[in-house]
Amino acid sequence: MSEVAEERTRPVVEPALFRQLLGCFPTGVAVITTRTPDGRPAGLTCNSFSSVSLEPPLVLFSLRNASRLRDTFLGAESFAINILAERQDALSGRFASSKIEDKFEGVGWQPGLLGMPLIDDCLASFECSVFARHEAGDHTVFIGEVRHMAAGGGDHALVFYKGAYMMLAESLRKLVVQGQLGDADVDEAYRTLYGTLLRLACERADDAELAAVEDAVDAIEAHPGDASRQDRIESASRFFRAIAAAGHNQALMLMAQTMTGVLRERMTHVLPVRARPDLFPLRRNVARGLRRRDADAAVAALDELIAQLRKG
Template structure:
C-alpha cells in the first residue's frame, strides 16, 4: 500500500526540542570506562526500555558529543537512574565546563567494570548489543547483565526544560501564599524587562507576530466562563516574549515564572477581565516592532503598575502577568 504524499510543515529544531519537553522523562547518567581505565559519563534523558527477553535497553548520544568515541569503543556501560535529590549530579555531568565529572562524586566499579554512582534509584550494568545511526544521534542498544537499587526515594523528572521537583515546589509555595506579590512583580519586571530588551535586538518579525497573536487571544477571551483560555493566552504572551529574547538560560527561568503565573491565576487570585491593560500590551508589541527597547520595558512596568493600582483601588486584578 502506497503512502500519501507528504504535506507536512517544516520542523523548526528549537520548537521541536521545546515541544519534546512536554513529555516528562527520568534522568540518568550513562557511564563507561575509557581506554586508559578512567571513568567517563554524561547526563541523558533518552534512556528507554526495548525488550524483556533478552533484557535490552537503549540510550542515544549526539554525534557531536566529545564522548561518542569513548562509548563507541566501550564494551560495558552503566545506566544510573537519578533520584530527585541528585539534581546537582545531573547538572554536573551535563556540563561541558567540568573536565573531571567524577571528582568529589561517590562511585565504584560494578561487577562488569562499569562505573556505578552511589545512592542512585537504580543502576543497570550492561554489555554492548548494537549501535545504529539515527540523524544527529547514535543509538546504543545494550543488554542488562546486572542491576541493583540503593535508594527508596523518588525519581528526578525533567519536564519542559526544568526539573519536576522544582515545578512542584513552586506550586506548593504559590498555593501556600509564600510568594509575595511584590516579589513576583519585581521578578517579572527584571526578567521580562531584560527579555524585551533582548527581543528588540534579536527577535524576528515572525516572533513578534506570535507575541501579537497572543495579545489578540487575551482580548478575545474576556467572558466570565473563558478563564482557562485567558490563562493560556496570558501564558503564551510571556512564553512568546521569552522565545523572542533568544537566551536559553533566561527562557528556562521564564518557564519557571510561567508555572508561578498559572498557579496564581488558577488557584490564588480571583480573576476578572482587565480591558484597561489592553493598550499597554499593544504598546509592548508596537515598541518591539520599532526596536524601542526602553519603550517596551517601560510599557511592561506601566502594565504591572496599572494592575497593582487596580488592586489597591479594590478592582480585582488578573495578576502581575495577566
Template sequence: MSYETPQIDAIEPKLFRQLLGCFPTGVAVVTTTTADGRPAGLTCNSFSSVSLEPPLVLFSLRKASSLLPTFVEAGTFSINILSQSQDVLSGRFASSKIADKFEGVAWRKGPLGTPLIDDCLASFECTVYARHEAGDHEIFIGEVKHMTPGSPDHALVFYKGAYMMLAESLRKLVLDGQLGTNDMDEAYRSLYGTLLRLACVRASEEEVDAIERAVDQIEQHQGEKALPQRIEAMASFFSSIALAGHNEALQLMARTMTAVLRERMALVIPAHPRPDVFPLRRKVVERLRARDADGAAAALDEFITVLRANETGQ
C-alpha cells in the same frame, strides 16, 4: 465523490520540543570509560526499558555529541537513575562548561568497569546490544549484565523544562498565596532585565526571531478558550529571552520562574486578553533587536508596570 487532502503543517522544532516536554521523564546520568580509562558521562532523559528477555534498555545520544565516539568505542555503559536530591548532578553532567564532570562526584567502578554513581536510585551496567541511527541521534540498546538498587529516595523528574518536585513546591506556594505579586514583579524585572541586557550582546538574530515569534503567538491566542495556548506562548516568550542571554545559571532560575508563571496564569490571575500591552512586548523585541540594553530592560519594566496596573489578564 472526491475528498480534499487535509493540509498538514510542517513540524515546528521549538513547538515540538515544548510538546515533548508535556511528558514527564526520569533523569539519568549515562556513564562509560574512555580508551585511556577515564570516566565519562552525560545527563540523559531518553532512557527507556526495551525487553525483559533478554533484559534490554536504551538511551539515545545526539550525533553531534563529543562523547559519541567514546560510547561507540567502549562497548559498555551504565545508566544511573538520579534521585530528587541529585538535581545538582543532573546539571553538572548536562553542562558544556565543566570539563571534568566527575570531579568531586562519588563513584565507583562496576563489575564491567563502568562508572557507577553513588546514592542513585538504581544503576544498570550494560554491554551494547545494538546501535541504530535515528535522525540526528544514535540509539544505544544495552543488555543489562549487572544492576544495583540504591537510595530509597524519590526520583528526579523533568517536566516542561523544570524538575517536577520543584514545580510541585512552586504550585503549592502559588496556591497558598505565598508568592505575592510585588515580589514576583521585582523578580521578573531583575532576572529578565539582566537576561535582556546579556541578550543584547550575545543573542543571534535567530534567537531574537524566536522571541518575536512567541509575541506573535501570544497575540494570536486571545480568545477566552485559548488560555492554554496563551500560557504556553507567554512561557515561550520568557524562555526565549532566557536562552538568548546565554547564561546557564540564569537559565535555571528562569525555568523556575516559568513554572511559577504557568501556575499563576492557570490558577491565580484572571487571564483575560490584554491587547493594551501588545505594543509594549513589541517594544521589548525592538529594543533587543537594536541591541539597546538599557532600552530593552526599560521596555520590560514598562510592560510589567502597565500589566499590573489592571490585574485582569495577560
C-alpha cells in the same frame, strides 16, 4: 511522485519548535558510564534512557554523534545506567558540562560486577553489555542487555521537563498554592525577568517573533466576556511565552517557563480571572514598544501592566 517532488511537499519541521515540543514529555535523568580503553571512568548526562524489552531485559540510550565520548562508547562492550535522585541535580549538571575535564573528581562511585562505574546514592543502576548499536540521524542508539541491577535509597527521581528540572517549578507551585509566595516578590521577579527579555527582544527579535507578541495581544482582546478561566490563563501565558521567545536567551527562557508555571498557579488558585479591558492598552503598548525597538517604552508598559494587575 518523484523523490524531488516528494521532498518539496514534505512538511517542514522547524528544529527549535521540534525541540521545544519534545520537552513537553517529562523524563528522568541518568548518568551513563563506561570505561575508556585505558580503564579510566567516563560518563555523561542523558535523558534519552528507555526500556526496550523484558525478555531479554533490554534498555537503550541515544548519544549525539558530535559527543566527545561517542568513540569511547562505540569501543566499549559494557556500560552502566545510573538513575539520578532528585537531590543529585548538581551531578546531572556536572556530567553534562563540557568545561569539566574530570567528571568523576570528587564524585563517589564504585565499580560494578562488570567493572562499570556505579555512582553512589542513585535511585537505581543497571550494568549492561552492549546488545546492539544503530545510527539514527544525528544520534547513535545503544541497546544494552541488563546483566546486573540494584536499587538505591532515594525516594524521588530527578525529572526534566521543558528544558528544566521540575524541582524548582514544583517548589514554587506549592508555595503559590499554599499562599506562601509573596505578591511583591513575584511582581519583582516578573519585572526583572521580563524586563530583561524585552530589552533583549528589542535587539534580537525578528519580524515573526514581534508578530507573535502582537498576535498574543490580539487573542487576549478577542476573548468574549464569558470566556473560560482556562482560556484566559492560556492567553496570558501565551503573551509571556512570546516575549520570552523573542529574547533569544536560552537560560532566561528556561526561567521564564518556570515563571509561566507560577502565573498559571496564581491565576488558578489565587488571582481573580475575569475580563480586564482596562489592561488592553498596556499590553498593546508593550507590543508597540517592541515593534519600535524602544526598550524603555516596552519595559515601562510592562511595569504598569504588572502594577495594574496587582490592583485587580
